[in-house]
Amino acid sequence: MMSAISKAPFDKRTGGCLCGAVRFTATPSDGEFGICHCGMCRRWSAGPFFAMDCSTTVQIEDPSKLGVYRSSEWAERCFCNVCGSVLFYRLVGKDTHFVSVEAFDDRSGLSLTNEIFIDEKPSYYDFANATEKMTGAEVFAAFGATEGSNVA
Numbered sequence: 001m002m003s004a005i006s007k008a009p010f011d012k013r014t015g016g017c018l019c020g021a022v023r024f025t026a027t028p029s030d031g032e033f034g035i036c037h038c039g040m041c042r043r044w045s046a047g048p049f050f051a052m053d054c055s056t057t058v059q060i061e062d063p064s065k066l067g068v069y070r071s072s073e074w075a076e077r078c079f080c081n082v083c084g085s086v087l088f089y090r091l092v093g094k095d096t097h098f099v100s101v102e103a104f105d106d107r108s109g110l111s112l113t114n115e116i117f118i119d120e121k122p123s124y125y126d127f128a129n130a131t132e133k134m135t136g137a138e139v140f141a142a143f144g145a146t147e148g149s150n151v152a
Contacts, residue, residue: 010027010028010029010030010031010109011027012025012026012027012057013025013026013027013028013104013105013106014104014105014106015087015099015103015104015105016103016105017079017080017082017083017085017087017103018080018083018085019080019082019083019085021062021065021080021081021082021083022060022061022062022065022066022080022082022085022087023060023061023062024058024059024060024061024087024099024103025057025058025059026054026057026058026059026097026099026104027054027055027057028052028053028054028099029052029053029054029055031109031110031111032052032110032111032112032113032114033050033051033052033101033110033111033112033113034050034051034112034113034114034115034116034131035048035049035050035051035112035114035115035116035127035131036048036049036051036115036116036117037115037116037117037118037120037121037122038116038117038120038136039120040071041089041117042120042122044071044077044086045086045100048115048121048125049086049089049100050100050101050102050112051088051089051098051099051100051101052098052099052101052104052110053096053097053098054088054097054098054099055096055097056094056095056096056097057097058088058090058097058099065080065081065082066078066079066080066081066087067079067080067081067084068090070092073092074091074092074093075089075090075091075092076089076090076091076092077089077090078090085103086100086103087099087100087103088100088103112127112129112131113131113132114131114132114133114134115127115131115132115133115134116133116134116136116139117134117135117136117139118133118134118135119135119136119137120136
């Protein structure tokens with residue numbers, strides 16, 4: 001989710017996986033990032049998924065090292081097929097990427113602004129930041145999906 005104040009796009013940034021087999025460049029839409037607390041993201045990333053919208057700007061140096069798991073009819077989860085590092089969530093057919101904040105080499109200037117699937121967040125952690133929070137039903141309503149469908 002974007003804040004009411006429009007921000008200029010960030011400069012192109014580099015990133016990659018733990019072992020270095022997957023390297024990429026991407027241009028975040030701004031310095032804001034969000035957290036997804038849905039069960040699929042938490043299972044996939046071993047915790048909440050911290051992501052930045054990089055739209056269609058992601059360029060992979062060697063796509064042969066990129067693992068892709070189709071987690072729903074409209075989304076894929078991408079990772080290094082050598083070390084297993086979580087890299088990004090991609091919308092099928094739209095080439096829209098939500099890149100893991102931790103996959104970027106430079107994480108300076110970033111701001112946590114929103115949390116989604118807040119109703120699926122386990123009680124054993126909380127974040128102190130003041131963020132916009134959306135339940136799963138609110139996410140489905142905002143993006144036109146039905147609550148019974150698997151958006152993750």
